[in-house]
Structure formats: C-alpha cells, structure tokens
Amino acid sequence: MKELSSYLKNMPVSSIRKLVKYANKTDKKGIKVYHLNIGQPDIPTPKSYFEAIKNFDEKVDSYMPSEGINELRKEYTKYLEQFDVKVNKDDCIITTGGTEGFTFSLLALTNSGDEVLVFEPYYSNYNTVFAMADINPCAVTTHVENNFHFTKSDIEKRITNKTKVLLVTNPGNPTGTVLTKNEIKAIEEVVIEHDLYLIADEVYREIVFDKRKPYSFLSNKKLLNRLIVIDSISKKFSACGSRIGMVVTKNKNIRGLIYKLALSRLSVSTLEQKAAVALFKYEKDVPNKIREMFEKRRDVVISILKKEKLLFRIPEGAFYLILKLPVKNAEDFLIYMLEKFSYNNETVMASSAEGFYATKGLGKDEIRIAFVLNEEEMKKSVKLLLRGLKAYRNNNE
Numbered sequence: 001m002k003e004l005s006s007y008l009k010n011m012p013v014s015s016i017r018k019l020v021k022y023a024n025k026t027d028k029k030g031i032k033v034y035h036l037n038i039g040q041p042d043i044p045t046p047k048s049y050f051e052a053i054k055n056f057d058e059k060v061d062s063y064m065p066s067e068g069i070n071e072l073r074k075e076y077t078k079y080l081e082q083f084d085v086k087v088n089k090d091d092c093i094i095t096t097g098g099t100e101g102f103t104f105s106l107l108a109l110t111n112s113g114d115e116v117l118v119f120e121p122y123y124s125n126y127n128t129v130f131a132m133a134d135i136n137p138c139a140v141t142t143h144v145e146n147n148f149h150f151t152k153s154d155i156e157k158r159i160t161n162k163t164k165v166l167l168v169t170n171p172g173n174p175t176g177t178v179l180t181k182n183e184i185k186a187i188e189e190v191v192i193e194h195d196l197y198l199i200a201d202e203v204y205r206e207i208v209f210d211k212r213k214p215y216s217f218l219s220n221k222k223l224l225n226r227l228i229v230i231d232s233i234s235k236k237f238s239a240c241g242s243r244i245g246m247v248v249t250k251n252k253n254i255r256g257l258i259y260k261l262a263l264s265r266l267s268v269s270t271l272e273q274k275a276a277v278a279l280f281k282y283e284k285d286v287p288n289k290i291r292e293m294f295e296k297r298r299d300v301v302i303s304i305l306k307k308e309k310l311l312f313r314i315p316e317g318a319f320y321l322i323l324k325l326p327v328k329n330a331e332d333f334l335i336y337m338l339e340k341f342s343y344n345n346e347t348v349m350a351s352s353a354e355g356f357y358a359t360k361g362l363g364k365d366e367i368r369i370a371f372v373l374n375e376e377e378m379k380k381s382v383k384l385l386l387r388g389l390k391a392y393r394n395n396n397e
C-alpha cells in the first residue's frame, strides 16, 4: 500500500503519553498514583459557566460566526483593558482552545522551511504544529541554573536569514519563568531590528507570583503590527474542557489569513462560547483566586524541596517546576516510581523534561512537577517523590 503521512510518522509522541501505560499498570495493582504530570488544574470551574449552559434555550444548536460570537469577543476585549490593552472585538478571533489559535497563527505566518525561534525547554505540543507547518524550530536554550532566563545576545546568536518568527510563552510552561523587563525589551528590540513576527502565548497571564503584575505584549505599542497573542480560558478559569481560546492581532493581513482557516472549520462550539461570556462577565475575580491557590501550593512544594540538595529555581508563575535530579536518566527514575516503588501503597507520577527540549541530550536528568493537587496532596506527593529518589539511588549505586 502507498505510504502514509511521513511527517506524522516521524513526529515524536509526547513524553507524557509514554509513561501512561506504566501508570495504568500501577493503577491495576491497586496502588494510588498522585499525578503531578498533568497540565490541568483540579480547581472547580466557576458555577456561572455551567449555569449559562443550562440556561441555553434556543431551539437549534446552530453554527456561530467563524470568528466567534460578538458577545464573547466584546467581553474578552473588556477583560484585556486591565492589562493596559486597547483592542477591539474585530482584532480577536475565537478559536477551539489556545491550541487551535497557535496552529492558525503559525500556519498564517510561515512557509515550509522557515525557522521559528523558541525558548527551550518549551511546551511540547508546539512540536506537532511545527511539523504540520513544516517549519524548523530553532531553540534558544535556557538553563535551570539561571532560572531559564536569557539575554538579547542569546536570541541573536540563533538568528539566520530564514528566521521569521519568535515564539515566547509567558509565564512559561514547563519552566514557571516570568519574563523580566529586560527580557521584554530584548524581545521587542530583536523582533523589530531583525524584522520578525512575535507569537506570544499568554495563557498563564494572571498566574504570576510574589506580587508580579500580569503583562501582555499587546500593551506594547511598537510591536502591535508584528504580534499575535494566544489566549485561552483553560487555565485562568480552570475550564480546560471548554476548548475556548482566542487569537488577537492588530495586523489585518495576518488576521485575514487566520480568518480563512477559521472559515474552514466553520465555527467554535456554541454552548461553550456562551458559557465563556458568563466567565468574563461574572467571574472577574476567579483568575486572581486561582493565582493565589497556585502560589500557596508553590510555597508548600518549595518548603519541602529547600531541605534537599537538589537543583531547582523557585517558579515565578504558571504552575510548574523543573527539578534537576542526581540521576542519569530521569525517565528511568519515573518508570521506577510507577513499576517498582510504593510507600503505604502510594506513588507519584511526574513528567520527564527531555521532551520539552528540542536539543538532543538536554533535560535527561530533569523532571517537571505540576501543582495540580491541593496543598495536602502536594505535600504528600513531593515527600513520596523524594523518598522514591533515595530508594532509586540506593538501588542504582
């Protein structure tokens, strides 16, 4: 038979998925697994979201406009005002999650063979879209020793005549890093001086700690014509299942192309768009409450990890932490945790960080922990992880 899609065949499977089959076996043995591997908060979605869905009383669940319903686009632009952002509803297109927004953005900006600069470690789902768009990601490597921060020259070293887009995730997943003023300035200068486009994935915008202020690149007037911002209600309202996201750009040509892609999938689901309107209208405080919860959980995790001789930096935002382990192969350790280790019939699952790096060989001794359990469970599972680490090292030395 004729060959199937070669780009899909060559595409690596997410590192998280690889461990799932081990976790399923652990479950079957009756051992409780604490999941620190998933990027989905356990926090209840606000009530007005579900009420809006219950109150839907149209006779037909019909297609909505491809760019999203006006009410949601309007509420969303009002919400952005608090970050010194002035855009209007026509600058926003509603997408099926931030994920579709990112896919559309990259497809609108690039041709086959173009290069996209991305800070590594980065959100591994981007890789699928890089493959779909047939573009080459060029990693600007950042390091845990430096809390994953960077300088202007770190970016410039990776620029070639094929570079077209700079992609930044702020706050970062999997790093929990928040851009400093200097880094924002470096990005601004590089993008303008080298005539690039900027995609800013800001799905964690509000989740910033230690009194940092949420920032949007949309408040930067110099960049507006080169900028696409990706947003989503998944994380800020704990509504991952809604699949409601947004792309915002002031550049009409880019928007025109994104709109063509939006037309091809007709529309985004009707009920969830209505529910998202309710979130922006009635639940303005929720993103701040969610931030407070994650900050407390972070503090719990840090207070335990501080007592160990392990290398990590204190997350500045989002809900992840990269932990460097004194082992050769962190994935092997994570499999050990699922296959061989348990304490009081419980164990822990985390993500190996290797899959978040584009450069081969990096991240082999790092894992990502997500703060997706309550404080008590976070405490318990981090302690379990450390206990497992001691046992693993005793077995392997």
Ligand SMILES: *Cc1c(COP(=O)(O)O)cnc(C)c1O
Binding pocket: 039, 096, 097, 098, 099, 100, 123, 169, 173, 201, 203, 231, 232, 233, 234, 235, 240, 243, 244, 245
């Ligand atoms: C969760 C996440 C998204 C998008 O999620 P959607 O549910 O598709 O809105 C995008 N970028 C990053 C970095 C994420 O962690």
